[in-house]
Structure formats: structure tokens, C-alpha cells
Amino acid sequence: MEQIKNGHASPLILSAKDVEVKFNLRGKTLTAVRGASLDLYEGETLAIVGESGCGKSVFTKSFIGMLDKNGSVTGGEILYRGEDLTKYKTEAEWLRVRGKKIAMVFQDPMTSLNPVRTIGEQITEVITWHFGTEHEEAKREAIEILKRVGIADAETRYKQYPNEFSGGMRQRVVIATAIACRPEILICDEPTTALDVTVQAQILRLIKELQKELKMTVVYITHDLGVVANVADWVGVMYAGQIIEYGTVREIFKQPAHPYTKALLQSLPQLGVKGHELYSIKGTPPSLFKEIHGDAFAPRNPEAMEIDFEQEPPKFQVSDTHWAKTWLLHPYAEEYRKEIEAAEAAHWAEHAEPAEPFDYGAHAEKLLQVKNLTVKFKLAGKEFRAVDNVNFDIYKGETLSLVGESGSGKTTIGRAIMRIYNSNVDGSILYKDRPITGRLDRDKVKHLHMEMQMIFQDPMASLNERAKVDYIISEGLYNYHLFDNEEDRLRKVEEIMQEVGLSKDFSSRFPHEFSGGQRQRIGIARSLVMNPDFIVADEPISALDVSIRAQVINLLNKLKRERGLTYLFIAHDLSVVRFISDRIAVINKGRIVELAACEELFRRPLHPYTKALLSAVPYPDPDLERGKELLVYDRAMHNYKDDAPIWTEIMPGHFILANEAELAIYREELQA
Amino acid sequence: MESKKMPNAVLNPLKFRAAVFDTINSENTGFSNYSYWRSTIRTFFKNKAVVVLVALVFAMIVMSIFYPIFSDVDPTAVSLFPLDWNLRPSAEHWFGTDTLGRDIWARAWYGCRNSSLLGFCIALSDVGFGMIAGALWGYNKKLDPFMIELYNIMTNIPSTVYLVLLAYIMNTSFLTLFISMASRGWIVEARFFRNRILSLRDSEYNIASKCLGTPMRRIATRNIIPHIVSLIIMEAALCIPYSIGSEVFMGFVGVGMPVDAITLGNIVNQGRASFTLHPYQMLLPTVILCIITVAFYVIGNKFADASDPRNHV
Numbered sequence: 003m004e005q006i007k008n009g010h011a012s013p014l015i016l017s018a019k020d021v022e023v024k025f026n027l028r029g030k031t032l033t034a035v036r037g038a039s040l041d042l043y044e045g046e047t048l049a050i051v052g053e054s055g056c057g058k059s060v061f062t063k064s065f066i067g068m069l070d071k072n073g074s075v076t077g078g079e080i081l082y083r084g085e086d087l088t089k090y091k092t093e094a095e096w097l098r099v100r101g102k103k104i105a106m107v108f109q110d111p112m113t114s115l116n117p118v119r120t121i122g123e124q125i126t127e128v129i130t131w132h133f134g135t136e137h138e139e140a141k142r143e144a145i146e147i148l149k150r151v152g153i154a155d156a157e158t159r160y161k162q163y164p165n166e167f168s169g170g171m172r173q174r175v176v177i178a179t180a181i182a183c184r185p186e187i188l189i190c191d192e193p194t195t196a197l198d199v200t201v202q203a204q205i206l207r208l209i210k211e212l213q214k215e216l217k218m219t220v221v222y223i224t225h226d227l228g229v230v231a232n233v234a235d236w237v238g239v240m241y242a243g244q245i246i247e248y249g250t251v252r253e254i255f256k257q258p259a260h261p262y263t264k265a266l267l268q269s270l271p272q273l274g275v276k277g278h279e280l281y282s283i284k285g286t287p288p289s290l291f292k293e294i295h296g297d298a299f300a301p302r303n304p305e306a307m308e309i310d311f312e313q314e315p316p317k318f319q320v321s322d323t324h325w326a327k328t329w330l331l332h333p334y335a336e337e338y339r340k341e342i343e344a345a346e347a348a349h350w351a352e353h354a355e356p357a358e359p360f361d362y363g364a365h366a367e368k369l370l371q372v373k374n375l376t377v378k379f380k381l382a383g384k385e386f387r388a389v390d391n392v393n394f395d396i397y398k399g400e401t402l403s404l405v406g407e408s409g410s411g412k413t414t415i416g417r418a419i420m421r422i423y424n425s426n427v428d429g430s431i432l433y434k435d436r437p438i439t440g441r442l443d444r445d446k447v448k449h450l451h452m453e454m455q456m457i458f459q460d461p462m463a464s465l466n467e468r469a470k471v472d473y474i475i476s477e478g479l480y481n482y483h484l485f486d487n488e489e490d491r492l493r494k495v496e497e498i499m500q501e502v503g504l505s506k507d508f509s510s511r512f513p514h515e516f517s518g519g520q521r522q523r524i525g526i527a528r529s530l531v532m533n534p535d536f537i538v539a540d541e542p543i544s545a546l547d548v549s550i551r552a553q554v555i556n557l558l559n560k561l562k563r564e565r566g567l568t569y570l571f572i573a574h575d576l577s578v579v580r581f582i583s584d585r586i587a588v589i590n591k592g593r594i595v596e597l598a599a600c601e602e603l604f605r606r607p608l609h610p611y612t613k614a615l616l617s618a619v620p621y622p623d624p625d626l627e628r629g630k631e632l633l634v635y636d637r638a639m640h641n642y643k644d645d646a647p648i649w650t651e652i653m654p655g656h657f658i659l660a661n662e663a664e665l666a667i668y669r670e671e672l673q674a
Numbered sequence: 675m676e677s678k679k680m681p682n683a684v685l686n687p688l689k690f691r692a693a694v695f696d697t698i699n700s701e702n703t704g705f706s707n708y709s710y711w712r713s714t715i716r717t718f719f720k721n722k723a724v725v726v727l728v729a730l731v732f733a734m735i736v737m738s739i740f741y742p743i744f745s746d747v748d749p750t751a752v753s754l755f756p757l758d759w760n761l762r763p764s765a766e767h768w769f770g771t772d773t774l775g776r777d778i779w780a781r782a783w784y785g786c787r788n789s790s791l792l793g794f795c796i797a798l799s800d801v802g803f804g805m806i807a808g809a810l811w812g813y814n815k816k817l818d819p820f821m822i823e824l825y826n827i828m829t830n831i832p833s834t835v836y837l838v839l840l841a842y843i844m845n846t847s848f849l850t851l852f853i854s855m856a857s858r859g860w861i862v863e864a865r866f867f868r869n870r871i872l873s874l875r876d877s878e879y880n881i882a883s884k885c886l887g888t889p890m891r892r893i894a895t896r897n898i899i900p901h902i903v904s905l906i907i908m909e910a911a912l913c914i915p916y917s918i919g920s921e922v923f924m925g926f927v928g929v930g931m932p933v934d935a936i937t938l939g940n941i942v943n944q945g946r947a948s949f950t951l952h953p954y955q956m957l958l959p960t961v962i963l964c965i966i967t968v969a970f971y972v973i974g975n976k977f978a979d980a981s982d983p984r985n986h987v
Contacts, residue, residue, distance in 0.1 A: 028713065028986065300693070309689035335690040420885050451887035464878035467710070468900035478886040512709075528882065 009250070009323035012044035015083065015186060015219055016065065016104075022077035023060050023069065023243075032290050034060040036243035037078065042187065042219050047210075049222040049230040049251075051266075052240035053287055053547040058223045061240070062189050064088075066104050067096040102132045105185035109192040111172035115164040121175045122148075122160030128182045144182070151178045152208055170201035174208065181212055188213070189221045194229065198407040199574065203618035203632050206233055225548055227270060228577070228620025231255060231627040239263050242288050242298035249324030251624045259318075259326035261306070262299045269552035270622055271581035277357020279559075280581070282552035286517040297328065305342050307335065359599065360400050360584035362655060369536060369568050370396040370419070374429035377414050388414040390592040391429070393649050394657075396536075401562065401569040403579040403600075405615070406589035412572045413459075415589075416538040419570065420456050433536070448482055455529030459541035461521035465513040471524055472509040475499065478532045498527045502557060519550030526557065530565075538570045543578070555582060577619045580604060585655075588612045591637070594649075598656040608658055608668045611635045640664070710983065714904065718980035727969040734966065738787035747780040749936055760952050769958045773948055781941055782958045788931075789918050789938040790966070792852065797913035799856040801906055804863025809894065811864060812871030821864070828861045834927075837920065841929035851931060855920055863909055870902055904981035911974030915967040922963060938963050 023035040034057040042048060052058040064075050065082075067090055080087040082099065090096050108114045116124055125144040129135050135143070141160075148156035151174040164172055173193065180188060190209065194202035210233060213220050222233055230237055230251065237254040239247040239262065247260040258264045267273065268281035285302045288294055297303075300310035309329050318331035330339050377389040389411040396402050406412045418427050421438065431439050438450060458464035465474055475495050478484070485491035496506045502523040513521055522542060529537060539558065543551045559582065561567055573579045579586060580600060587597040588611065596609040607613045614635035621627055640647070645661040652658050652668055660668060719725055753759065753775030761771040769778040811821050840854035874880065874897075883893050918938065924930035925939025926946075933940065938959050945956030979985055 304695040306693050306695070307690050308693045309685070311693060312689065313685075329690065332685070332690065334685065334687045338690055338692065417881070422881055422884060448887065451885070454885075456882065456885045458878045458882060460878055464882055466879045466883075466897055466900075469896060473896070477883065477888060480892070481887045481889065514710075525882070528886070532886065 010043040010046065012046065014041055015044050016042040017081045018065070018078065020078035021061065021064060021075060021080060023064055023073055024076045025070070025073040027072065030291050034073070034243055034290060035064070036294070038240070038243065038245045040238060040245055042221065044219055045217050046236060047213065047220045047222070047234050048236045048238060049224060049234035050238045050240055051224060051227060051230055053225060053549055055287055056240045057243040058240045059191055062191065062221060062223055065189065066100040066106060068100070101128065102183045103185055104187040104189065105180040105183065107176055107180050107188065107190045107193050110196050111169060111176045112164065114176050115172060117164050120161050120163055125179050125182050128179050132183045147178045147182055169197055170205060173197060173205055177208065181216060184216055185218065187219045187221065189223070191223045200407065200614055200618040200635065207632060226620065227267070227548065227622040231622050231624040232620045242294060243290060244298065244327065247326040249320070253321065253324040255622065255624050259320050259324070259331060260328045261303045261330065266548055267622070269549060271551065271555055272577045272622055274581045275353050275356050276581060278353045279556050280552040282556050283549040286519065307338065359601065362397065367398040368395045369398040369434065371432040375415065375418060375431065376428040377418050377423060378426045387592055389418065392594050394587055394594060394597060396568060396570060398568055399566055400584040401571055401582055403571040403573055403583035403586045404589055405573050405576050405579055405586055407574060410589045411592040412589050413540055416456065416540050416570060416572050420454060420538055421450070452482070452532045453534050454536045455532055455534040457526055457529055457537060457539040457542045460545050461518050461525060464525050465521055467513055470509070471511055471513065474513070474524060475527050475531055477528065494531060498531050501530065502527045518546050519553050522546060522554050523557065530561065536568045538572070540572045541574065544574060558582070575619060576615055577621055588615065593659060595659045596657065602656055606672065608652070608671060610639060713986040714981050717986055718977055721976055724973065724976050727972055730965055731969045731973065734786065734962065735790070738783050738790060741783040742787060745780060747777050749776060749780040749784045751776060760948070763954060770954055772944060772955055778955060778958055781936055782962055784936040785938045785941045785959060786962050788936055789921055792848065792921055793914040793917040795852055796855050796859060796917040797910045800859035800863050800913050801910045803860040805867050805906065807860060807864035808867025809871055809898070811868040812875060825861050825865055828858060833858065837924060838927060838929050841924060846929065846932050848931065851921065851924065855917060859913065866909065867902065870905060871898060874898055874901055904977070908974050908978040908981065911970050911977060915970040918963070918966055
């Protein structure tokens with residue numbers, strides 16, 4: 003290979019040059035990939051980072067000829083060991099490469115496995131198909147591979163169907179099918195997005211081990227910068243169908259050159275300083291139906307230069323291993339670059355001090371008290387407790403975060419407080435010292451609807467697709483006739499839209515015309531119009547893109563300051579809630595296991611589950627991520643047979659679910 | 675160290691300074707102007723067969739409405755002269771006359787009108803009652819055991835036995851036929867709508883409405899019905915050929931409309947009696963019946979496909 007090796011130790015294996023992919027969609031042409039270039043070297047780990055719709059999946063799918071029917075590679079070349087893959091026409095040609103040399107692991111393990119065949123058959127099939135191995139031989143090999151990906155009792159598991167596996171186990175099986183042919187390149191398309199954080203950490207560790215063992219090149223496609231920091235040697239940042247920056251993981255995280263990469267890192271709540279605004283990227287990614295002039299990021303970049311709107315920037319080398327496509331690196335821009343850097347440094351110096359923590363002194367007033375809350379559901383005739391004997395208080399003006407994995411019952415608690423369930427709720431919930439469970443008279447219900455509101459997780463599902471924004475926002479107003487006349491209503495809607503940062507012209511549009519972040523703001527406006535005191539925010543940012551999250555977090559914090567709101571913030575990611583919460587409650591299998599002030603919980607986690615969660619959450623800093631030790635929590639470690647756990651305040655403000663024996667250990671830990 | 679892909683244009687150093695930041699423009703990017711109904715209609719009419727069938731159905735409806743109004747041929751006029759009986763198709767009688775000398779062309783359109791009317795009425799009542807029952811059923815868990823039993827009983831009794839029995843008890847008339855068919859069809863529709871409403875009921879936007887205290891009536895009219903309009907259209911379209919087919923079958927068994935009533939069922943039945951001697955008498959009504967059945971069936975199914983957003987490519 004003649005290529006300059008630019009810090010790469012091994013030979014080039016795949017090289018994509020100026021790849022362009024177009025789709026035909028409803029009569030229009032969508033250019034999903036606009037001349038992206040990428041080199042892959044043997045044994046390396048590359049992560050491609052980007053927001054949804056930036057073309058990262060499409061780009062890598064073009065390596066194995068798996069584009070949807072209405073799409074095709076219309077330009078550039080993909081050289082794999084000297085052979086141009088874009089010249090491949092027939093399936094037979096692709097099958098020589100796909101699965102055998104380049105394999106792929108997809109996001110959702112359920113859709114990539116065949117539900118009506120045993121997992122063993124599915125792996126065996128891959129082996130016999132590609133190598134023509136005898137069935138018995140292939141079966142033996144399949145069992146070996148299953149053992150290798152960490153599936154215990156592989157002989158029995160071989161005969162089971164995908165639905166008998168948990169999400170993490172299923173993903174292990176998918177990985178097993180992918181590595182069955184010992185591919186040279188493994189492409190992992192958001193391999194852990196559908197999984198819980200603790201499972202995610204285990205899967206990432208497994209892929210890393212397999213890579214070392216089989217000497218594979220691994221490409222991760224992800225939007226999670228924490229995952230990138232954990233796994234990648236090299237990072238390519240993708241925006242609007244182009245790779246705009248490429249370098250080693252340390253270079254990207256420590257000295258980002260492109261304004262988009264910088265903005266992306268600054269807008270991460272994990273890296274924000276508490277009490278200050280997060281840096282937020284304005285607007286939404288560009289529509290790829292239109293032709294893009296100049297730098298695609300320019301319209302969203304407040305520091306863009308005039309040239310950014312006119313000409314597409316070429317690649318500029320920052321160092322041997324690091325390049326970026328931005329005019330800022332041009333010698334002409336040197337002065338301006340220094341100006342920006344100085345302004346940035348000044349900004350950080352000003353915002354270095356975190357705000358004072360929330361005052362839980364004598365003035366703190368309990369707004370909501372949850373006592374012995376239990377929510378039962380009937381599932382296939384069996385009763386099961388989604389929430390089991392939960393106790394906590396929420397003080398006026400604070401943000402209490404409820405953190406747990408999927409199925410832990412965190413959303414159920416939020417919905418129980420919002421009175422979504424009727425008969426299956428036990429225990430008491432007091433709002434302003436008055437019980438709000440059970441039957442209430444009309445007037446009281448009206449008051450509760452006006453004082454307590456909810457924000458939902460999925461901005462796509464939480465808005466009525468067939469109603470205009472105007473109706474969606476004024477729904478609450480209509481219900482209790484909270485306006486004098488039509489003019490008054492329109493004025494109220496306008497005010498709220500302005501408050502959440504939406505133009506008032508949007509009110510006659512339908513929800514599908516908006517991006518995720520804008521839809522989430524419509525949802526926030528809908529609940530704010532009731533002028534509530536207390537808001538249950540059910541994972542309001544987890545379905546949003548990284549660049550959009552900061553907008554919503556800032557908005558929630560601003561509303562809290564200006565309106566004196568109290569939040570119950572439900573989330574699954576501990577590192578994100580650190581930025582916004584005053585106190586954090588950790589929930590596991592329907593029981594709150596630990597509750598403490600935010601910093602206290604991060605400094606001195608006591609419960610083993612909290613510790614495991616903290617160790618599993620990826621943090622967007624490669625230096626921290628690499629040195630981290632992964633802790634695994636197993637419920638069996640508790641001995642609750644004779645000594646039942648009780649909800650105890652082990653220190654003022656620090657609650658924990660533990661039995662006598664454990665409490666003694668925790669107290670010792672606190673003293674040390 | 676710049677890469678070789680440097681543009682040829684000479685760069686202006688003055689351009690390397692801050693540009694004006696347009697906040698509104700930055701918000702204005704990723705919009706799509708996708709519209710559900712526009713896409714549904716476009717996908718629906720993309721299919722050539724659908725265009726032809728819709729045109730055919732439209733023409734037939736126009737014919738069966740306007741022919742009885744503008745034509746002066748009496749479809750019941752019986753001729754006493756045997757010479758007028760069983761005439762072959764000619765310029766005067768386009769499709770000939772039947773055993774009593776009645777014009778088949780005229781009778782076919784009158785019959786088409788009556789049968790379609792019956793079909794539409796039944797579709798309307800089945801889908802209408804089915805939807806109301808389905809909504810109640812979907813929203814009320816307590817109704818579940820009762821409704822499921824009712825559904826099982828009603829769908830497990832063979833429909834022919836039931837229809838024939840009812841038609842025997844009451845006098846044969848339009849109303850009898852309507853009652854016997856409509857009393858049974860709604861439950862199938864109810865179950866269909868119940869399943870759809872059940873999945874809509876627990877979606878996040880409905881929970882949001884619940885949190886805002888939206889009354890049931892508005893949830894139904896604003897949140898539920900707009901989402902199932904396309905299903906209602908589809909179900910109604912599929913109901914019509916089934917009803918017309920049932921009417922023909924009842925006429926065939928002899929418990930349909932009274933013999934003097936003009937319906938497709940009666941005409942086909944009379945044509946069948948003299949089929950061995952005069953096969954042309956059955957031709958026109960059978961063709962009309964086939965077109966109606968096939969057309970509505972295809973239209974209903976294609977509309978169901980087109981109303982699925984996943985097919986909006």
C-alpha cells in the first residue's frame with residue numbers, strides 16, 4: 003500500500019472514497035451520503051459518531067450491499083483488498099463478502115434473529131452456507147461460538163428459540179452469528195442502544211475481547227459519545243452525509259477542530275457545570291432532500307464565517323492523525339480562530355463554579371409525599387408488583403430524579419402519581435398534604451390537572467398526529483375553559499410557544515412537520531399551558547439526539563428558575579441526571595434502593611446496585627473510560643431470607659434499602 | 675498540508691470573518707411536508723388497476739342511479755305475447771328479454787340499484803354499530819368476557835343456517851333481509867375495531883390527554899376517530915360485496931327478496947332457471963355482480979395497503 007500510514011500500525015483493509023448514496027423517496031431524491039471518505043486498517047476500532055439521519059448507517063451498509071431497494075451508490079468507490087465493491091451487481095457477488103468477510107450486528111436483536119427457528123440452527127446455517135461444513139461439524143462449531151460469547155449451558159441453549167433469551171443474551175447470539183465466519187471486519191450498528199446500561203457495558207466488553215482474539219477490525223456506529231470514549235481508537239464524526247472530522251479518540255475528545263464536534267461535546271450534560279446553561283446547538287440537522295451549499299453546519303453555527311455559506315471546506319490536516327473539514331483551519335482564518343478561542347476560554351472561566359446545592363434546611367416544604375406505594379399488574383393471570391413499597395418525598399422547588407433500568411417501575415411510579423391507574427394502586431400519595439389516590443370529586447380533579455402535569459418520553463408518540471399544534475397546546479385550556487374568548491386563547495398559546503422557543507407561525511402545522519426536539523417542546527408547551535407547579539418528566543431527553551438534548555435540558559432548567567417548578571425527573575442514565583437533579587433515587591425491580599443528594603450519591607454510593615450502575619454508565623472521556631472497572635450487580639448477593647431489608651435513613655438525607663447486617667457494613671464504609 | 679481536493683476558485687480573505695447568525699433560519703431546517711391523506715390518496719391511485727376499478731364502480735353507480743330516472747322502459751312490464759318472451763339480444767332489447775318478456779338491460783340496472791342500496795345500508799349499519807360497540811368494548815375491560823362469548827357464539831353458528839332461519843320466520847322483504855344480515859355482521863366489525871382502539875388507547879398521546887383532563891367525548895372525536903377513518907372506509911368497502919353476495923345467495927336458496935322485487939339475486943336466479951335454453955339471460959346480471967364484487971374487494975384491500983404509512987414511498 004502506497005498510502006502514508008498516518009499513525010496506523012497495520013495495513014489498509016478497506017477504503018471508501020467520496021461515496022455518494024441516493025434514495026428515491028416519494029418522488030424526491032434524498033442524498034443520504036454526500037461524498038464520505040474513510041479508511042479502515044487491520045485490527046483497529048473505529049467509531050462513526052453522528053446524529054440520527056446523518057447517514058452513518060447508510061454509509062456502512064453500502065460496504066456490504068445492504069441498502070434498501072430504493073437506494074443506490076451513485077458515486078465514489080469502496081475498495082476492499084483492492085476490489086471495488088460498488089461494481090458488484092448480483093447477490094452472488096455480494097455473498098462472497100457479506101457475512102463472510104464483513105459482518106454486521108444490528109441495533110435490535112429481536113429483529114435480526116428469526117423467531118421461529120432455534121438459535122443453534124441459525125448459527126449452524128451461517129457456517130454451512132459459507133464454508134459448506136458438514137452439519138454435525140457445524141453444530142459443534144456453533145456450540146463453541148455460543149460458549150465463546152458468554153452463553154452458559156450452550157448445549158441446551160442451542161435448541162432454544164430467540165424469545166427464550168433476554169435482550170442482552172439475544173444480542174450475544176446475534177454477535178455469535180456475526181462472528182461465526184471469522185469476518186475481517188465487524189460493523190456494529192448501535193449494538194447497545196436497545197439495551198440497559200449494565201448489559202450494554204457487558205456487550206461492549208465482549209466485543210472488545212472477541213476483537214482481540216479474532217484480530218478483527220471493528221466499526222461502531224453510535225450516537226453515544228460515552229460508548230465512543232469507551233471502545234474506539236479512532237473516531238470519525240459524521241454530519242449531513244459527510245465525515246467532517248477524523249482522528250484518534252483523544253484528539254477528538256480533547257482537541258476537537260470542527261465547530262460541530264466542539265458543539266457536540268460542549269452540549270453533553272455529563273460535561274456541563276451545574277447551575278449554568280448548557281451549550282446548546284440551535285436548530286436541527288439540514289434536510290438532505292435539498293442541495294447543500296458550503297459547510298452543512300454553518301446555518302446552525304453562530305460563529306460561522308461568510309465563506310462557510312459559499313464554499314465547501316476541503317480536508318485540513320491538524321496533525322498526522324487528525325483532519326477536519328472546516329474553513330477555520332485555513333491560514334486566512336487564523337485571526338478569527340484565535341478570537342473565538344479567547345471568547346470560549348473566557349466563557350469557561352466565568353462558568354467554572356457550580357451553583358449552590360439545593361437548601362433542604364428548615365424552609366424546605368414537602369410538596370409531594372409518597373408512602374408505601376405499591377402498584378400491581380396482572381400478567382397472564384399472575385399478579386406482579388411493578389412498584390413495591392416505595393417511599394419518598396419531593397420538596398417544593400427541587401428536582402428529584404428517579405433512575406433505573408427498563409422494567410424497574412420508574413415510569414409506573416410517575417404514572418401512579420399522575421392518577422393514570424385506578425384500582426391497582428396501594429399506599430398513599432399526598433400532594434400538598436392532601437391524599438390524591440382513589441376517588442376524588444370533580445373540583446379536586448380539576449385542581450390536580452392544573453397543578454400536576456407530565457412530559458413524555460417519545461416525542462413521536464406523545465403528540466396526536468392528526469391534530470394541529472394549536473389544538474394540541476390548547477387542549478388543556480379547552481377542557482376547563484381557561485380562557486375568556488378566542489383571542490385570549492390564541493394569545494395564551496402564542497405566549498407559551500414563545501416561552502418554549504417556537505415561532506408562533508408553527509401553530510397551524512401538524513406535528514409530523516417538526517423535528518424531535520421541536521416536538522418535545524410542543525409537548526412541554528402543552529403541559530405548561532395549565533400553569534402547573536409540579537411536573538413529572540418521563541425520560542424527556544432519552545429519545546432525542548445529542549445536539550437536541552441540550553436545548554430541552556436548558557428549557558426545563560429555565561422554566562424551573564422562572565416559574566419555580568418542581569420536577570420528578572425519570573431517567574435511565576445516571577450521568578445525565580447529575581447535571582439537572584438535586585437529589586437522585588435509584589430504583590431496581592420496583593424498589594427504590596438508594597436515595598441521596600446528587601453529589602453525595604456520586605461521591606459515596608453505598609448500595610451495590612448503585613455502584614454497578616455508576617460503573618456501567620459510559621462517560622464521554624476516553625481517559626476515564628479506559629481505566630474504569632466494571633462492577634456487576636446480582637440480586638442474589640443479598641441475604642434477605644431471615645433479615646428483611648428496611649428503608650433506612652443511614653445519614654441525614656441519605657436513604658438506603660438494607661437489612662441490619664448490611665447497614666453495619668455501610669456505616670463502616672461511610673466512616674472510612 | 676492541505677489535501678489535493680482544493681477548489682480552484684481563488685479564496686477571498688475577507689470572507690473569513692463572522693457571518694450574521696440567523697436564528698429563525700437555523701430552526702427552519704429539517705421540515706418535511708409529508709401529509710398523511712395526500713400520500714394515502716397518491717399511493718392508492720398509483721395502482722393502474724385501482725384507477726380502472728374505481729372508474730368502473732363509479733360508472734355503475736351513476737348508471738344504477740340515473741337509468742331508472744331517465745329511462746321509460748318499465749322493468750316489470752310483462753308481455754302477454756309469447757313472441758316477446760325469451761328474445762335474443764337485439765337493437766330494441768340490448769340483452770334480450772326474460773321468460774315473461776321483460777327487458778333484461780332495464781332489469782339489470784334496477785336490480786343493481788336495489789342490491790347496491792342493500793349493500794350500502796348493511797355496510798353502514800355493520801361498520802357504524804361495529805365501531806360503537808368496538809369502542810365501548812375496547813375502553814371497558816369488564817365487557818371483555820361477555821363480548822368474547824357473544825362473538826364466539828355468533829360467529830360459530832354457520833351464517834347460512836342463521837340467515838335462512840331468520841328469513842323463514844319473518845316475511846320476505848327488503849327489511850327482513852336487512853335485519854337478518856345486519857343483526858350479525860356488526861360483531862365481526864366490533865372485534866376488529868376493538869383491537870385497533872385497544873392499541874390506540876394506551877398510546878402516549880392519549881395518556882397525555884388523560885393527564886390534561888380531556889373528557890371522554892373529546893378523546894373519542896379528536897384522538898381516536900381521526901386515526902381510524904381509513905380503517906372505517908376500508909371495512910365499509912369490503913362489507914358491500916359481501917352483502918350483495920349474500921343477497922344473491924339468499925335469492926338462490928329461495929328465501930331472499932320476494933320474487934317480484936328486482937334485485938341482482940332474483941335476476942340471476944331467474945336466469946339460472948332458463949339457463950339451459952337461454953344462457954344469455956344470465957350474462958348481464960352475472961357480469962355486473964362479478965364487477966361489483968371484485969372491484970369493491972380490490973379497492974378495499976388496496977386502500978388498506980395505501981393507508982399504511984409504511985407503504986408511502
